[in-house]
Amino acid sequence: MYEFEYVRPKSVAEAAGFLAANSDARLMSGGMTLLPTMKQRLAQASHLVHVGPLGELKSITREGDALVIGSAATHDQVQGSEVVGAAIPALAKLARGIGDPQVRYMGTIGGSIANNDPAADYPAGVLGLGATVVTHLRQIAADDYFQGLFTTALGEGEIVTAVRFPVPRRAGYVKFAHPATGYAMSGVFVAETGSGVRVAVTGAGNGVFRWAEAEAALAKSMSPKALDGLALDASHFSEDIHATREYRAQLCRVMAARAVNELLG
Amino acid sequence: MSRIELTLNGKAVSADVEDRTLLVNFLRDAQQLTGTHVGCDTTQCGACTVLVDGRALKSCTLLAVQVSGAKITTIEGMANGEVLHPVQQAFSECHGLQCGYCTPGMVMAVTDLLRRHPKPTDEQILHGLEGNICRCTGYINIVKSVKRASELMAAG
Numbered sequence: 001m002y003e004f005e006y007v008r009p010k011s012v013a014e015a016a017g018f019l020a021a022n023s024d025a026r027l028m029s030g031g032m033t034l035l036p037t038m039k040q041r042l043a044q045a046s047h048l049v050h051v052g053p054l055g056e057l058k059s060i061t062r063e064g065d066a067l068v069i070g071s072a073a074t075h076d077q078v079q080g081s082e083v084v085g086a087a088i089p090a091l092a093k094l095a096r097g098i099g100d101p102q103v104r105y106m107g108t109i110g111g112s113i114a115n116n117d118p119a120a121d122y123p124a125g126v127l128g129l130g131a132t133v134v135t136h137l138r139q140i141a142a143d144d145y146f147q148g149l150f151t152t153a154l155g156e157g158e159i160v161t162a163v164r165f166p167v168p169r170r171a172g173y174v175k176f177a178h179p180a181t182g183y184a185m186s187g188v189f190v191a192e193t194g195s196g197v198r199v200a201v202t203g204a205g206n207g208v209f210r211w212a213e214a215e216a217a218l219a220k221s222m223s224p225k226a227l228d229g230l231a232l233d234a235s236h237f238s239e240d241i242h243a244t245r246e247y248r249a250q251l252c253r254v255m256a257a258r259a260v261n262e263l264l265g
Numbered sequence: 266m267s268r269i270e271l272t273l274n275g276k277a278v279s280a281d282v283e284d285r286t287l288l289v290n291f292l293r294d295a296q297q298l299t300g301t302h303v304g305c306d307t308t309q310c311g312a313c314t315v316l317v318d319g320r321a322l323k324s325c326t327l328l329a330v331q332v333s334g335a336k337i338t339t340i341e342g343m344a345n346g347e348v349l350h351p352v353q354q355a356f357s358e359c360h361g362l363q364c365g366y367c368t369p370g371m372v373m374a375v376t377d378l379l380r381r382h383p384k385p386t387d388e389q390i391l392h393g394l395e396g397n398i399c400r401c402t403g404y405i406n407i408v409k410s411v412k413r414a415s416e417l418m419a420a421g
Contacts, residue, residue, distance in 0.1 A: 006267060006284040006330045035326050036308050039287075048284075050331065100396025102314060102323045102374070181309075182395070 001035075002044040012056060012159055015049050016136050019157035025049055027159060029072055029111035032103050052108060057161060062087055065167055071110025071160040075099065078109065090171035090189070090262065094125045097175065099182060110160040113145070116152050116207065118238070119183040123208035125173060126163055128189030128200035134162040148207035168193045172262030174255045175203065178242065185243060186251035190214075190259040192222060199256060204248040205236045214256055222264065224257035269333035273298075274342030282329045289313045291329035292339060300340035300369045304398070311397030314370035315339050321377035323396070340369035343376075351417035352376050352410075361410030363401035371397050375411050384415055 007025070009015035019025055024046035028034050031052065037043040051057060057072035060081050067087040069078060078084050078095035085092045098104060098112075098121050112122040113133065126133070126142045133140045136159045145153045154160070168191040175187030184203030188211075191198045199214040217226040234249040243251070270279040273296065282291055292298045292315070304312030306325050313325040316338040343350040349357065352372050362368045371394070378385060378393040385393065390411050399407060 001285045003283070003285055006328060031328075031331075032308065032326060035328070039306070048328075100311070101377070101393055102311060102321050102396040103308065105320050105322055106326075 001038045002041060004038075004045045005047045007047050007049045008053070009049060009051060010054075012051065012054065012136050012161060015051050015054075016157065016159055018047070018049055019159070022047055023156070027051060027114070029108040029114070030074065030106040031111075032099065032107040033111065033115050033117070051159065052106070052111075057110065060084060062167075063164075067091075067165040067167055069109055069163050069165070071162055072108050073110075075104035075107050075109070076101070079104065087167045088129070088165060088171060090173045090191075091125050091129070091165065093262075094121050094173045094189070097121060097177070097182075109163055113163070114152065114154060114160050116146060116150050117183075118149055118205065118207050119178075119185070119187075119203040121173075121175065121184060121187055121202065124175075124184075124187050124189040124200045124202035126165075127208050127210060128173070128191050128198050129165045129168060129171065130191070130193060130195070130198055131166070132164040133160060134164055135160050139164075143210075146208050151207070166193060170263045170265075172259040172264075174258040174262060176251050176255055186248055186255050188252060188255040188259045190218065190256060190263050192218075192263065197222070201252055201256075204234075204252050205238065211252070211256070218260065222260065224260045227253055227257050227260070267330045267333075269330055271333055272336040274338060284328065284330050286329045287325055288315070288327040288329045288332055288337075289324035292324060292337075298339050298341050302366055302369055304366065304370070304400075309396075309398065310367070310370070310400075311374060312367050312370040314373040314397065316373055316377060319377065319380065321374045321396075338373070340372055343372065350376070352379070352414045355414035355417055356407075356410045359406050359410040359413050361403070361407045363399070363403040367397060367399045367401075371399070371407060375414060378411065379415055379418060383419065385411060 026045035028048045028050045029052045057070040059070045075095040075098045133145045171191040173189045175184040186204045187202040189200045197218045199211045202208045232249045234245040237245040237248045239245045302312040304310035308326040315324045374397045382389045
């Protein structure tokens with residue numbers, strides 16, 4: 001790693017002030033992606049501003065029709081949270097499937113969605129549930145937040161403080177995990193909400209996206225059969241040694257059907 | 266440079282470290298505790314697993330400065346003199362190792378696994394050890410070792 005200074009702010013306000021005054025400083029939450037990237041010298045920073053331990057970012061609460069998860073809540077916290085389990089069990093399951101136990105102790109929801117890895121799990125949950133990303137400056141709808149490969153609506157020095165999930169009627173998430181890395185080769189989150197059906201896909205393309213045809217089909221009939229032979233534009237899908245575009249598209253259909261089965265219980 | 270203070274295998278340690286020093290390098294190079302291994306160095310294999318305040322974490326992906334104030338246990342802190350920790354005893358009895366390179370990390374991860382699930386199911390063992398890779402693929406005896414350790418610990 002290149003040299004940097006480690007900074008432990010006492011509050012989000014202090015972290016935001018530090019980032020504003022130091023343009024080469026970077027925020028660290030759990031560090032499970034940032035530190036490996038820095039070790040490979042693919043990223044560098046003048047300072048690492050470590051907000052992961054901040055208590056104000058770790059709370060998980062039910063607020064009326066919403067589940068609010070602090071940005072520094074770890075995957076381990078979310079998977080084991082009774083509040084999450086009661087409100088959105090599919091989200092607890094999603095968290096339980098990220099990485100491995102050691103990584104889940106450190107990795108956070110805020111870090112995951114700020115990084116927006118195209119194969120990460122949380123973007124599917126956040127987009128699929130139509131959540132709102134809360135930063136120290138504003139609130140951003142999930143539909144506006146995710147902008148493709150490692151790109152989000154966050155501005156320089158903007159800090160994600162929480163994610164607000166509207167509690168759906170029912171939801172399901174299933175991924176086909178790459179056998180070596182565990183990352184989703186295709187992961188599909190299906191939610192039946194008060195305002196309709198939402199389907200979000202991660203892992204297949206260059207960023208999480210909504211599958212409009214599946215949403216329309218499932219709105220008519222919430223059953224795996226509704227997805228048979230459904231159109232899916234795979235032109236932007238990744239194609240590599242692991243899978244062709246067509247293979248990934250087929251994985252999406254299968255994972256979506258399984259997610260629907262999970263939603264149906 | 267930063268000053269860190271932590272409890273390492275029951276002893277108070279304070280040291281000056283570069284902020285970029287990884288915990289695994291601090292343990293191996295500065296503290297000469299070479300039982301904690303570096304396997305992949307990319308947060309996947311788990312050979313570097315240590316306990317930080319009782320939780321199994323990968324020390325190749327933690328900064329030493331990050332854990333200042335914490336209680337760290339490495340494989341060297343497991344046995345009580347000549348008496349092996351029950352998890353070590355179980356790995357020995359069940360031959361839960363082949364080359365042994367992953368074993369220190371396995372022992373630390375299993376210790377945390379059994380704290381969370383004192384009587385783990387097969388599924389809990391397999392899911393709970395997803396972060397530890399045995400390149401010899403000696404998993405069958407590792408799973409046996411976890412079950413044996415559970416028995417030994419229940420027997421006190």
